[in-house]
Amino acid sequence: MTRWLFLLIFLFTIGAALIYAYVGGFKTPTVTVTTTKTPIFLAGQAFEGSANDERFGPLFRSVKEAQDRGQLRGELANIYYNDPAKARDTVRAFIGLVVADTVSQQLPAGYRYRTFGAGQRVVQARTTASYLVAPNKLYPAITDAVKQQQLKPKHVYLERFPEQGESEVLAVVE
Template identity: 50%
Template sequence: MNRVFLILSLLLIVAVGVAYYVLGGFKQAEVKLETTAQPIFLAGSYFEGAGNSEEFGNLTRKAYEIRSSGKLRGTFGNIFYNDPASSSEAAKVFVGLVVDDTISQQLPAGYRYRAFPAGQRVLHATIEASYLVAPTNFTLA
């Protein structure tokens, strides 16, 4: 009986490891300093508070739902105005989607635009992973 539980436990551990790998849990974020060649537009909502709060998670889920429902076309994007991991401040984040322009799509209720003008230096971080396993924070050097 103990041997059966041991084998089932090992199979479960392997299955969880494979699922974590497939979702992108072992991938590292790619961080680079860029100068924007053209303006970058983000559609989303501003958040200020604890980075691990329920409200921050809800804004991320809302952006996912808006994107997957087709209400707004774009890729996920956040603007972090501070680094709450290295300070005692609350997180100041604009959560939403990077969109092509500000006129071709109608914004969902509660969404606003933020923009980076062309020629501005930005720190661009990307990761190819599900939001379920993506790192909750990482330090930028």
């Protein structure tokens, strides 16, 4: 009986490790310090409140649905105006899609544009891991780079999760 239990636990562990590897969980992000060359435009909705607020989760889904229905063209992205890892009480964010410009698409009701400005010094972390594991890889990589290079974070973060290509987080620093 214990052999079968051990075998079952072993197979489950191997299966979980394979799935984690498949979604990119073992990939190391690339991290650089750079300056944004052009502004990045987002179309979406602002949110301020608790991460546990019942409006927060559906906001992500509504943006994805607007993309799936063709109301907006772009890649999923968020701007956080405070450190999402440390802001357990209050999250200040803009949830939306990166769009090419602010004139080529008509926005759905309730949506606005925001700009992540050009000329900002940022720590950029990128990985090809799935959006399911990417944030847990990218934010620690940024934190390590900020400490190693003795930079001062401004706690403004842009997350981009394209369907194809690398996920990335840009963290504004001084």
